[in-house]
Amino acid sequence: MxxxxxxxxxxxxxxxxxxxxxxxxxxxxxxxxxxxxxxxxDPELMGLHIIGKQNLAIVYGFGLIILAIIMGFIYNYICTGIENKMNKEMEGRS
Amino acid sequence: MIYDVSIWAIIIFIFFVAMVLGLSFYFARKTKSASGYYAAGGKIHWGVNGIAFAGDYLSAASFLGICGMIAFSGYDGFLYSIGYLAGWVVALFIVAEPMKRLGKYTFTDALDARFNSKSIKLTAAISTLIVSVFYLIPQMVGAGDLVVPLLGLPHWTGVLIVGSIVIFIVATAGMTSTTYVQFIKGGLLIIFSTILTAYILKNGLNLNPGDDYHEFIKIGAVTEGDKLTATSDSSYILKNTYTVDGKLTFAKIEKDQITRWFKLSADSSSLDEMLSISLQPDGTKLYNGEPKSASKFYQVGHLTRIEVDGEEVEETGPLGPFKYLSTLENSDLIRFTKKDIKEEQTTVWFQTATSGKDMIKPGLLYKISTRAGATFWTKLNFVSLMLALFFGTSALPHILIRYYTVPSQKAARKSTIVAIAAIGFFYMLTLFMGLGASVNGVLDLESSNMSGPLLAKFFGVGLFSIISAIAFATVLGTVSGLIVASSGAIAHDFMDKYLNMKMNDKQKVKAGKLAAFGVGIFAIILGILFKGMNVSFLVGLAFAVAASANLPAILFLLFWKKTTAKGIAWSIVTGIISSITIIALSPSLFEQYGLSKASAPIQLDNPGIISIPLAVIVLVIVSLMTQKDNVNKVENYHND
Structure with a gap:
């Protein structure tokens, strides 16, 4: 290996x-x-205005991109927390 | 055709190339080990690696292809942006850290970490090569396409220039120089796309794209019953008429001995000028009835009505990003639809009035609503495309090898997040760049790929030159990454691991460089042979093959303990064969073969929806049948 x-x-x-x-x-x-x-x-729904004067296609499409970025930051924040805690604990034990 | 050679583009490009070659020389002295060659010694900072990921990923297909598709077909082009970015979620949450933990230099290493199986080494190496080559062809063809208008050189020179520079970059310092090339290119692309978007918003929307914008001719039509018999202006002589698709009437009209093409309006009252390219018996082309040098094949795309807060205006002045979209939604524009008149060896583009509402929601390219004539197959095609985009990204070999250039799992994760932020931001800009190109009279109907650079030219030659030079650099960077991935598959996976050739570290580097040289030459030949091929197919093919062949293997390896080596190998083979077969039998390729689309046995252009589940089923069945093989496997993952 x-x-x-x-x-x-x-x-x-x-x-x-x-x-x-x-x-x-x-x-x-x-x-x-x-x-x-x-x-x-129902693709016609994509043309409906939902926030301000923006249609669903724009809000959902941009939303998916922004959501990926935000979730990335949240994931990293939580992971870093878990790593610091667990790796310290386990190294303390060994 | 419509653009002149830009001296500044040449100067900036040469400067960029010189910088890249200098970097390669600098790093070459430091790249003596196999780890240095294949994985940059695992010492790249996560921030640099993250932007380099963006450089790898934002290939010519992303930058030139998506902007062009949005410019021609509106929001449907943006679906690619959404799907390509969503694929990174799979990379971050599922693939990044385990890939880093399990692998050494290549994706094959990671797949094989638990098994030490010859069949995995061979099939994964083949899959890496196939995906990389399919990805390489469009990049090389794109390189040639860019060189023709910008440097005034023939297509094959472009392919040769890019091929030679890339071989040099890779063969000198492998992954280290490739990483820095990608970092510089990725960074520049994002910065200058932001600047271009700022120009678009500052310019706002305007009914008159520019003083030299072509004014389309409209003449009266004389009809008898349904039949067009003459024009109302005697200087325009009707020569012939053709009915296309059963409902469109195209008229060949001569004025001052120049032949032009017109389309009969829907109410049969007028004839509207079209743009045309006609192939002559001697092989030359006439653009709107005149030789290319007469420059009569105009750049097009314009608004016909702008409405701001319920009032019609001539121009809006500067707009914010959201105001830009909502104003465009309330406006109307002219797009151009392409049709062939086979009897005359002529291609025409007619004016298609399109409402802004349709432009910024899905449906112009992918007919997914029943009202627009969607069938079961068109809907399945749409799902299949979104599936392949989602699962393809994290299975692309040249993306996966970038996990081995950073020092730790944490760095792998952080660099993926930097990549998502950078790529996501860029993809949001593609919507503005594409829409901007569609309404500012810059479109070259012959090549949608030039929409982005031509829009830059609208705002100034300086910006055009820089964006064009970056587009070249985009090709350079992506090709380098692909060649490193391919050379890893040949030298590391196949020669070193599969054939078990006993090589010391120095010989491994030499083998890698020789493999890079070979793949580079092969890529140059393919780039020349595939000239004129619709390149977006090949990128789609690469994604579909990657998603079908590699991703089921990766996911099951990580999450299903009963996965066996034979299961993985057979799943990879199934994924490759099924996806390529479906594409070979697809309507789009039937059209390329010169046959009718309807005669294709499978009415599906994107194979993912069949080939991905098929690869999964084969993996599960074969694994369950070969459970006894797992007794000796190396349990180094689930016991972590």
């Missing part, structure tokens, strides 16, 4: 981070599917 290009420290937080990643991924998939489903079932 071979290891990574840079030597990695053992990451005790991997399992927790992976679970959080899956939850956020499923959440995003639901929101993304909503966009696709509206497009399929």
């Amino acid at each position: 071979h290891g990574p290009a840079a030597k990695l420290e053992k990451d005790y937080a991997a399992a927790k981070k992976s679970r959080l990643g899956v939850i956020l991924f499923v959440f995003y998939i639901l929101v993304y599917s909503g966009f696709v489903i509206i497009g399929l079932i």
Whole structure:
């Protein structure tokens, strides 16, 4: 077996981070599917004004992009917290 | 055709190339080890790597292709922006950290980490090569396309120039120089797209795109019953008429011995000028009835009505981004629709009045509403496209190898977030750049890909030159990344791991460089051979193959303990074969073969909706049948 290009420290937080990643991924998939489903079932809805003078297509489309960015920051914030806590705890034990 | 050679574009491009080559020389001295060559020694800062991700990802297809598609078909082009960005969510939440944890230099390493299986090494290496080559072809063809108008050189020179520079970049310092090229290019692209968007908003909307904008001729029509018999102006002589699609009447009309084409209006009262390109028996082309040098093939795209707060205006002055969109929604514009008149070897583009409302919601390109004539297949095509975009990104080999250039899992995650922010921001700008191009009289109907650069030219030659030089650089950067990925598949996965050739570190680097050289030459040849091919197909193909062949393997490896080596290998093979077969039998390719679209056995252009589930089913069945193989596997992931 071979290891990574840079030597990695053992990451005790991997399992927790992976679970959080899956939850956020499923959440995003639901929101993304909503966009696709509206497009399929009733594309005319995309032309309706919903916020200010912007139609659903613009709000939902921009929303999906901005949501991905915001969720990325939240994920990183929580992961960093988990890593600091767990890796410190486990290293303290070993 | 409509653009002159820009000296500044050449100077800026040469400056950029010189800088990149200088960087490559500088890093070449430091790149002696295999880790340095394939993974930049794992020492790149996450911020730099994040922007380099953006550089990798925002290829010519993104920058030139999406802007062009929005300019020609409105919001439907923006669907690509949304899908391409959403794909990064998969990369961040699911793929980034495990890929970093499991792999060494390539995506094959990560897939194979638990198994040490020859079949995975071989199939994953082949899949990497296929996806990279499909991605390479459009980049090389695009390089040639850019060179023709901007530097005044023939197509093959463009391909050769880009190919040679890229081989040099990769063969000198591998992933290190590639990373910095991508970083510089990604950064510049985002900065200058922001500047271009600022210009668009400052300019606002205007009924008159410019003083030299072509005024389209409208003449009266004389009809008998349904039949067009003459024009109301005797200087325009009706030569012939053609009915296309059963409802459109096109008229060939001569004036002062110059042939032009007109379309009969819906109420049969008038004839509206169209733009045309006719192939002559001697092989030359006439643009609106005259040789190319007469410059009669105009840049087009204009507004016919602007409404601000319920009042019609001539121009709006500067607008904020949201006001720009809502004002455009209340306005009307002219798009151009392309049709071929085979009997005359002529292509015409007729004026199509389009409401702003239709321009900023889906439906102009993808007929997904039943009212617009959607069928089961058109709807399935739409879902399939969104699926391939979503699952394709995190399975592209040249994106995956970038996880090995950073020092830790944390850095892999952070660089992905920087990438999402940078790419997401850029994709929001594509909507403004595309729409801006559609209404400012800059479109070249022959090449939608030039919409972005031509819009820049509308605001000044300086901006045009810089944007064009960045477009060249875009091709350079993406091709370098693809060649590193391909050379890794050949030298590291295949020669070193699969064939088990005993090589020391120095020999591994040499093998990688030789492989890069070989792939580079191959890419140059393909770029020349595929000249004129509709390149967006090939990018779509690369995404579909990546999503079908690689992603099920990655996801099941990470989340299903019963996955076996044979399951992964067979799933990769199934994904490759099924996606390529469906595309080969698709309506769009049937059209390319010169056959009718309706005769295609599978009425689907995007294979994802069939090939992705098929790869998953094969993976599950084969894994369940080969459970005994898993007894000896290396349990280094789930026990973390």
